[in-house]
Amino acid sequence: MPRTGRPRAFNRDEAVTAAMHLFWEHGYESTSLAQLRAAMGDISAASFYAAFESKEALFREVVDEYISSYGQVSESFRDTSIPPRAAIEQGLRRSAKMQTERSHPLGCLLVLSAVTCSPEQNHIQEMLAKERERVRSWLKACIDRAVANGDLTDSTDIAMLVTLFETFLRGISSQARDQVPYEEIDSAITQLMKVWDILSAKTGDQGKI
Amino acid sequence: MPRTGRPRAFNRDEAVTAAMHLFWEHGYESTSLAQLRAAMGDISAASFYAAFESKEALFREVVDEYISSYGQVSESFRDTSIPPRAAIEQGLRRSAKMQTERSHPLGCLLVLSAVTCSPEQNHIQEMLAKERERVRSWLKACIDRAVANGDLTDSTDIAMLVTLFETFLRGISSQARDQVPYEEIDSAITQLMKVWDILSAKTGDQGKI
DNA sequence: TGACTTCTGGATCGATTAGTATAAAATTAA
DNA sequence: TTAATTTTATACTAATCGATCCAGAAGTCA
Numbered sequence: 001m002p003r004t005g006r007p008r009a010f011n012r013d014e015a016v017t018a019a020m021h022l023f024w025e026h027g028y029e030s031t032s033l034a035q036l037r038a039a040m041g042d043i044s045a046a047s048f049y050a051a052f053e054s055k056e057a058l059f060r061e062v063v064d065e066y067i068s069s070y071g072q073v074s075e076s077f078r079d080t081s082i083p084p085r086a087a088i089e090q091g092l093r094r095s096a097k098m099q100t101e102r103s104h105p106l107g108c109l110l111v112l113s114a115v116t117c118s119p120e121q122n123h124i125q126e127m128l129a130k131e132r133e134r135v136r137s138w139l140k141a142c143i144d145r146a147v148a149n150g151d152l153t154d155s156t157d158i159a160m161l162v163t164l165f166e167t168f169l170r171g172i173s174s175q176a177r178d179q180v181p182y183e184e185i186d187s188a189i190t191q192l193m194k195v196w197d198i199l200s201a202k203t204g205d206q207g208k209i
Numbered sequence: 210m211p212r213t214g215r216p217r218a219f220n221r222d223e224a225v226t227a228a229m230h231l232f233w234e235h236g237y238e239s240t241s242l243a244q245l246r247a248a249m250g251d252i253s254a255a256s257f258y259a260a261f262e263s264k265e266a267l268f269r270e271v272v273d274e275y276i277s278s279y280g281q282v283s284e285s286f287r288d289t290s291i292p293p294r295a296a297i298e299q300g301l302r303r304s305a306k307m308q309t310e311r312s313h314p315l316g317c318l319l320v321l322s323a324v325t326c327s328p329e330q331n332h333i334q335e336m337l338a339k340e341r342e343r344v345r346s347w348l349k350a351c352i353d354r355a356v357a358n359g360d361l362t363d364s365t366d367i368a369m370l371v372t373l374f375e376t377f378l379r380g381i382s383s384q385a386r387d388q389v390p391y392e393e394i395d396s397a398i399t400q401l402m403k404v405w406d407i408l409s410a411k412t413g414d415q416g417k418i
Numbered sequence: 419t420g421a422c423t424t425c426t427g428g429a430t431c432g433a434t435t436a437g438t439a440t441a442a443a444a445t446t447a448a
Numbered sequence: 449t450t451a452a453t454t455t456t457a458t459a460c461t462a463a464t465c466g467a468t469c470c471a472g473a474a475g476t477c478a
Contacts, residue, residue, distance in 0.1 A: 003477090004423045005425065033467080161400070167381060168377050170384060187369040195404060215445050253455095254437070421478080422477080440459085
């Protein structure tokens with residue numbers, strides 16, 4: 001927060017949000033500085049670099065902003081106040097809901113905005129891969145908890161279950177981009193969760209849950 | 210096939226294959242003409258345009274080549290010589306196998322190579338979307354057949370089932386890119402197919418299949 | 419007021435983008 | 449041998465890429 005000097009002529013937060021929508025829609029590399037500056041309030045190149053340092057620095061800021069807003073849907077996976085099964089189901093449903101909303105680009109920014117890029121931008125891919133890995137670790141922790149709880153047996157193939165849910169979760173981004181409506185994905189989730197019930201039903205304690 | 214004139218100094222088919230690997234790995238827009246020409250045997254710009262007309266025309270050719278080679282794994286979905294359930298299972302397993310092979314870029318070219326792009330290349334996205342839609346229609350036909358067969362009840366939510374398998378299928382591309390091994394995806398498929406068995410078990414005729 | 423600080427408009431940077439013009443080279447057919 | 453055909457190397461577009469420079473505008477502070 002500068003106390004002196006000429007005040008900024010544009011709203012920085014709004015500019016970041018505008019940039020987020022562009023990166024989300026078109027991806028990191030395919031979004032040009034010219035597009036960004038236009039969407040951020042027709043700001044000049046000088047203003048852009050004074051406020052954001054570089055395209056890459058802006059993107060990192062955008063990713064942080066995404067994670068702490070839209071990305072919150074995956075926080076369900078690490079919500080230990082609800083049973084593991086409910087946490088996973090909620091995480092999937094909220095992700096599907098968010099990714100199909102029309103008020104912003106379809107799909108997940110972390111999954112889509114740098115799936116492919118030139119070799120020079122490999123670190124951008126790796127940065128997003130790390131964020132996706134975090135979500136995956138929450139999913140795993142969730143299933144670990146279920147095994148510890150006794151919701152799932154000790155013999156449960158944890159890696160397999162993580163991959164099952166995670167693969168579906170990643171697929172939502174692609175489906176959302178192809179205009180598959182929320183309702184269809186939502187019913188698919190209902191069906192997918194029955195896999196869990198099959199496994200938990202096999203647990204010794206009782207026949208059904 | 211020109212009958213006269215100076216013979217081409219490079220192998221056209223090999224050049225297309227090299228281009229396919231680049232587009233597959235880095236995506237349509239992020240693959241530059243310079244990269245392509247280098248990988249296609251260090252050919253000159255003149256040779257490139259004489260043989261392929263444009264970057265876009267080459268990409269279309271690459272997509273055709275992909276579909277008739279690696280893309281054949283999804284042909285399982287329309288193989289009516291095997292039962293619908295087996296067709297789907299085989300399609301998923303073969304896709305997972307192919308997408309995790311290390312002899313070529315990871316994931317599926319149709320899903321990855323233009324998920325995001327600049328507005329000017331929207332027609333490229335749409336072209337790939339059409340190809341993905343074809344695969345989806347085969348999946349749907351497969352499930353329609355199962356309902357017609359009596360493998361699944363008339364009350365089966367077909368759209369939901371298509372979305373369930375298709376979402377998982379799309380997710381494989383993302384998982385493969387993140388280095389998830391084939392074996393894990395394969396066991397997840399085994400588990401996913403149990404959803405089918407739940408539904409088919411409910412069919413009147415007998416209790417289990 | 420004047421010193422200090424920060425931001426902005428406009429011109430510009432070198433590198434790279436996809437694509438082209440031209441003429442020589444290499445082949446076949448007559 | 450000569451004409452016709454096609455591909456080649458080389459040089460070159462115009463446009464765009466991300467990024468920078470500088471002078472002046474617009475504030476705060478003493």
